[in-house]
Amino acid sequence: MIASAARLAKTRTPLRTALTLALAGCLSLPAWGAAWQDLKPTREQQLASLNVVELLRRYHYNKPPLDDSRSSKIYDSYLKLLDPNRSYFTAADIEQFDTYRLRFDELLQQADLQPGFDIYIRHLERLTERLNFAINQLENHFDSFDFDSEAVLQLDREEAPWAKNTAELDELWRLRLKDEILRLKLAGKDAKGIQELLLKRYKNQLKRLNQTRDEDIFQAYINAFAMTYDPHTQYLSPDNAENFDINMSLSLEGIGAVLQTDSDYVKVVRLVPAGPADKGKQLQPADRIVSVGQGDKGELTDVIGWRLDEVVKLIRGPKGSTVRLEIIPSANGANDLSTKVIQITRDAVKLEEQAAKKSILNLTDNGKPVKVGVIEIPAFYMDFKAYREGKSDYKSTTRDVKRLLKELQAEKIDGLVIDLRNNGGGSLQEANELTGLFIGQGPTVLVRNSDGRVDVLSDDRSKPMYQGPMAVLVNRLSASASEIFAGAMQDYHRALILGGQTFGKGTVQTVQPLNHGELKLTLAKFYRVSGKSTQHQGVIPDVSYPSIVDVKEIGESALPEALPYDSIRPAINVSKNPYAPYLQQLQDRHLLRAANDPDFVFTRDSLQLAQKLAKETTLTLNEKGRRAYKEAIEQQRLVLENARRKAKGEELLSKIDDEDPLEEVVADDSDDPHSKPEDDAFLVESGRILADYLTLQQRVAKH
Template identity: 35%
Template sequence: MIRKPLSLVAASLAAISLAVPARAETNFGQVAMHVAYMLQSQHYSHRDFDDDLSAKLLENYLNLLDFRHVFFTQQDVDSLKGKYNTTLDDHVLMRNVSPAIEIYDIYKQRVQERLDFVKKTLAAHKFTFDSSRTVELKRDKAPYPKDVAEQDKLWLDILEENMLQEKLVDEAKVEEAKKKAEKAAKKAEEKKNAAAAGTTTPEPPPAKADEAKKAEFAKDEEKEKTPQERVLKDYERLLESINENDQEDIVDFFLSSLAIAYDPHTEYMSPAETDSFNISMKHKLVGIGALLGLVDDVAQIQGIVVGGPADKQGGLSLNDKITGVAQGDADFVDTKYMKLNKIVDMIRGKDGSTVRMRINPASDPGATKIISIVRGEVELKEKLANAEMLVTPPEMGKQLKLGWINLSSFYADMEEGTVSTTDDVQKLLARLMKEKIDGLVLDLRGNGGGSLEEAIRLTGLFVPAGPVVQAKDWQGRISFRECENEKAFYDGPMIVLTDKTSASASEILAAALQDYRRALIVGDKSTFGKGTVQTILPVERFMPFFAKKDRAGNLKVTIQKFYRIAGGSTQLKGVEPDLVLPSIRDVLDIGEASADNPLPYDTIPARKYNLFTEKPWPLTELSKRMTERVKTNPEYQYIGEESKRLKERIDRNVVSLNLAEREKDTADTKARREKQDEERSARAKDIAAKTKDGGLKVYHLTLDNVEKPELILESDFTREQSTGMRMAKRDDDEDAEPAAAKFPYGVEPMKLEAVNIMRDLLELKQPTTAKADEPQAK
């Protein structure tokens, strides 16, 4: 699947990104040729870029541009296939990227034609929403419309669905406004009664002039658009986005289409994408330290990193809008109506350089001020490893102290080595061990992987020296990597939580701990199934010395397949847990097997390794106890029911264009969710009434407070402390509560079940450490 969207970006960590050099006159035809040669010589398959791959490249490129098959007609596709199906390889190897530009220009023309159709139809057609027609939800596998006449018919349905969706949004807004008005009236009445009783001090009224000024500005800025205007604006934005892409962007799309023809994880990365990848690995960057989002076509400050340049230097506030950007003393460039990623490029810069921004302050929207900020290093804390300690109440049995480590990625600074997942986890783990935890849960749910080196090192915290993962290259040569710790840093009872999105490095770690019989794996039916190893190769290294290569980009290419130490691969199959919990993700189209061109599953010989424990897990009894709890837990009944409904909807793949039917579906869904919330709330209250000492206690640990003497309760931990960022307040923030707070004991179902499984494991007696002469695993 191609992950380079052409649609507008909703939000970005733009202003805190790395520096991007000024664009040089790179010969992108030459770049394309060298990328093609690199794929042939460096990819695991060592497959020639031939006519078959030429056809696949064309198919991928058309799907990237028109992933719903609504802009091109079958006539367009047939014409392009006749011209390029077996010749794109020849063009690319001859340094010619003009076919990519030509196809993109046709795409732009088709989008313009559809926009003209949208304008004409919205102005002239009356949508009644009373038919029995339906429209497809997912069209990536659907045939292209055969000609313009069939395309017009399809687009009439698409527009009716767009308009119907906007009508439902308006109805939801009216209902939400009514609820807010009722809440506000109730609060006002309570304040009035409290003030009359003398139990509170009335708040001073805001300055009338200021309030009037803000209200007038807000009225001008946020005039309610009609459904027709909103639908039309969306398509106008799409065309604007498409028109703003230059040759570098187009070649990026084209080469990405070529890369994934080899396998789903081989990718061509532009310089900007390389910067984003480095940021995700290091969790630090050079910038101003602000989170940007688009609101009414203007970049708005939605978050400020605590301790970052914008925070330290002051002047910039949450909800301020950026209307212009200038580099140093240069002239301002107007940024209103500009794409967010373009604004991002302008705000980026080198450490110590200055960016000036023209701002409409949130405190005085009608005013304008200029702010200068010196860029500097920013640490992104939100995605760093963090931990919790759960202390169970007496009602759950003997008190347990359970350590819980949350790990969303395997990050590392591969250049300077100043950032390490393993080092961070070890700090957290050391504190948990100091608190004398009875067991540990390593939560890898949603962890898509990262550094292979960190996965190996992290495994070494839990098992003594030995093999962790095997790898095989294109020549069939097998190698292995091992952890080198003389003994495990933590050798107590351990559970690893996984789900369908746990991938790559997560699968290496989970598989190794499962093969060593070191940890019990609990989660969805399987993990993602990515059993391949990638390396990043700068394209400029393969280009001639004299060539312009400032913007040549990088190739992330699959060079090996990795294997478990027991010999099996995680490719396609993933890691199957020891205990499977019901999950809605099991019905979703997620995982390596659902991607295009995945490499096949195979096995290699097992390595010799010593099991960590001498007896197998008591899986029969553990599974029996877990199944009994799941059967009687309404939360898992909800999951089962919702999974069934979702599967039926996915299989149908159509949605009604009848307003009455859609309103009924919406009302039914709302009633079902409200009923679930009421039942959940009643259970939570019932349990809270029966618990002593406040129920299950959860303490929160971060790398900032891990060495402080006192633990901090999760309930006392602010969002700013968790993310390291001050966030703009949303309309629904006042009444919002943490997602887990609505559940019994204040923890979500899978987390609570992990606590129960750990208790079972301890009661059934954790297997003892294996002897050195224990027979090796098969």
Template identity: 40%
Template sequence: MFKNLLIALALISVVACGSKPRVNLEEQTGLGLKPTTQHEVIAKEVSNLLENFSYKRVPMGDSLSNIVFDNLVKGMDQGRNYLLQSDIDEFQKYKTSISQDFKAGDLSSSFFMFNRYIERYIQSLNYALEAIDANHDFTKDESYNSFREKLPYFKTEAELKDQWRKRAKYDLLNLRLTAADSAKSDDAKNKETLRSRYNNLISQIKKTNANDAFQLIMTSLTDAVDPHTTYYNPAFAQAFNENMSNTLEGIGASLQMENEMVTIKQIIAGGPAFKDKTLHINDRIIAVGQGESGEFEDIIGWRIDAAVAKIKGKKGTTVRLKILPAGAELSSTPRIVKLTREKIVLAEESAKREIKTVKGEDGKEYRIGVINLPKFYIDFDAVRRGDKDYKSTTRDVRLLLDSLKQDGVDAVLMDLRNNGGGSLQEAIELTGLFIDRGPVVQVRDTRNRVQVDSDEENGVSWDGPFGVIINRFSASASEIFAGAIQDYGRGVVLGSTSYGKGTVQNAVDMSRFISATNKLLIKAAGESDADTPTGAPQFGQINITMGKFYRINGSSTQHKGVTPDVVFPTQYSAEKFGESSEPSALPWDQIKPSNFTQVGNLKTINSQLEEIHKARMAKSPAYEFLLEDIAEFNKNETIPAVSLNEATLKAEREKNRIKNRERINKQLSFMGKPLWKEGQPQPKLEYDFVLEESANVLTDFIRLKNK
């Protein structure tokens, strides 16, 4: 035992040797967080995996270090509200060596940068606290910009201090204007509210631990390699795996921190947000209220876990959210959304059907069966148990197709919008319901070996007119299915270009790569694993890219996605959303096509469908609304500065309020519904233009096919 301890202590000194002398973290102010021996070992092993076993195999060199450095700085202070230019200048000495340091197990430079950020964060909030009681002149014409990503870093502490004076002034003004009667707003109460808010933010940041820092640091490394390779520390790994396999209690949305705001990144089918239909991807949650009348708490700048804790809750309880819609200016009046929390069973994200009766251009009525598929699912546990009645996408859709045939539909639409993927095997088998045997997808691995996955089952479940709707958030398995339908000429693909995720990830427990010697080393360091949740992988988990998908025509779905045959405009541009917006994304390429036979050649008919669609859109008020929404969404590339003049800001908000009401009433009028009157709650607009027009296109498809 004594001999093993000596070996372990000797190994500690080896791990401590990096490519250059380490930063002395003991001399730091603030929290002074330091990496553990376990962090150092994991950093080395992750670096080794990325260099030698991932699909991309990126060397830990100067080029990668530049990207890792930029990722880390952006991850800490994306809005440039905390760090000074002098901090960035001081960090520059790590810019070309940080990935090599990771490879050597040296995290001192990255922890030094993180600690400086924490120090500046606390300093900034203290400046804001000081500014609360300042003599603010709300008649003065000045502005506040909360998101400064494209602006220079502050040159002096005086500039930083002035930014946070403006932040306090804006927050006080916002509290005054959002009071039920701004003329009777209680300034003393507002100051106390703000003081409590800032102290809460300081309290939250002081709870940051070394594992939190390590997670951010490792994300800066994995994101530099490719956007879908991710290391999760033990707590994050447990949360990821639970969310993939069990249940969630809350509003049913995946949340992410962007620009210090909690941003909706996915809406889970079947959950409260999905059913309510008033929340959308990239909406920002800026405040949370509990129950029917609980006071709103501002969550801008909060840790994501603290914010999520406020939003989640027990089944049956009510939560109210203040929402800034995607693309809306900071000065806009937030929309309030009230939701009842539910237990969301992920396995219940099942396919559903409806029938739409549509009048075609020829005056005839057509019945279009619509199948909404939120994800590609299968009950793996039931399969492992040998349950012959296990639940899966293909089984459910086959039953839905049978019922639609019995109801006499003329065509079927598969709606894959916002379907982020799921089971690859289900994508293959679902394709088999519409083709009679044949290849569906090709997969190339890290050794350049190509495997062709095929539908082996004879016969089809639906051989009639068929369409598939996709959008920018249709990804992975959705793209495989839509691409196969398009390549076979089996149906028309409608909507907007898909996400472009054509890579395959394996989730691997990091304990597989930690040697017995290194485990002894970690144990000898005497580090506590108190922060590791029970049942979580002790050394975390890496989801690593190990392959790439290709369509049967040889084209990769990676980066470019699937381009529809009939294209609808979208506010989610390729430059800002999807795989092509990720700097480290793997490129598009081609391999040899599979040996397959087309069901039909739809090239001519698709061109005709596009022409008829465009002619119909030229006369459509709904299409005009869609184009207006897109223009509004893309109006500002960044969050603009907000006026700190009370009269000006109040006038801007009133103008936005009137504009919003007029626009909603214009849509209500088009839909033949009562107008939204003053004092009434904002009505929900559930008209789905893309679905309605896709059904129209299918009636055109039927008519042209029958000529």
């Protein structure tokens, strides 16, 4: 969804490959860690930092000044990056670092990177101390851990006071170790196995720490600076430049998942449509990866505390090979860290597998049959290579949808549902042309550049291809190009928008080569033809469904420094909304059905349980109490699942097994020849809302 925006931006932005800048005199501060004294910024890194400063000053969408206010943000961002749970640095360290809070602006403009290196080196020293402490505790005091006390672990230390001294850090780390041991005990591991696993984990982390390079420090420091502008502006080192996005999409000969760092874990952000993980239905957004194994029986390598790029290298592999992931499922809730192992066969995502698909949803409304056509669009794709080569039969979303529309119209459908759930975007050109199939000639999206200029993208089709009743189904993982299309359908009052609030990514990035690495920066924003931004807020449905993910955890609004929602002058005169007289009745009818629909009830109640658990701030380290807590959560999940099964006439469970019951609700079984659209509760409800609208409209017409 970002690559197409970058292509658009590159054609419109006259950036030079390298800026000719003179290096300013650099301040020199003593290194704090003798073991890492050789880690110094190189001349190439200094020049790259000046390039980054200048590119952000001249071309970032907001062009915020690099001043004391920005310096303070950089400082807080850097500390949060290095010590997000305040478990390494002491108050004395912070007092020493505080001298730089208002100086980073000047230092960066002078290409003086040494303070950033010094703070990182102190981080390396403190982390080494903590790892050695943990190893010593495990080797020499393992049997002394007491699980009968009433000790508790504070879960969120983001705003906790910094430890006064090493003794406070020691106590915190004893509690952390105790929690890790207890979690493994509850998972059924014996004492010897737990000790060996944790020792291996911490020794591996220590070994990797000692392999830190100056490039690791430079990338961390410059990213702490760049990402204070917005979450999609990022520096990529030469080694990581091939991974275009911060989330590092694994769509090429991998598992087809988009990942990002989440404290000590690597977290799944979304799945690439038609990728191996998407097809397997075992991996879900917000799942956290604990370890990675190769093949059916290869040893699982613990990856807690690893860098994102290192985890990506382990997960990637040749087509047809198998990777095993030990994950903490998002369905567990924030505080239940029990794991399960899943297996995925690596593959390349084929364009034809992302192609739009059609189906017929046969419903009954007041005793009358209703035939609803469904077109599922997993991504906004286009075979750019075939297009550039001038091939007349190149594959694209719009071409496929046109063919499917003709087939559905030949079957005399009563209405149409466009299914954009989990569609992360893709080609902007395709979003523009697909919109034209339903509105005919007119603006489709606005792009506002950093200089304030607004470009209007339009479709010149003389008339729409389909003019019948229509709904668009979206969810929190519908992003970018999906939001452009859904927003246009809503602004032109061409379709009812159903489902969940979309992701909210309404910015355009470009990748700019530097003398050393690359900078991805935000230089424009998307706006709907009504003038509303898709940024931060996304598209709000006309009729809302319960979300399968917590919108506070997934989405643009969950990212730090996300650019705000705003609006500009509209490109069209917004006409009277023909749906407005019916929306309240449609919502009421939906709520009446959803209150008794087992899948809707399960989805709503599961999310409420997860949100309730996420609010808990402490976790008991008493084994008896912890077991009771875990069993209580499992019982609540079991009650929810069995209520759903009972309502659907399915066999009840005696316990929650390794399968995530929510997968059945959200699974796309389009590749299963025995599946039917009627098995998808959310899709069926979308068809019923469309049927409700037709009925209400006909009643008004008769009177």
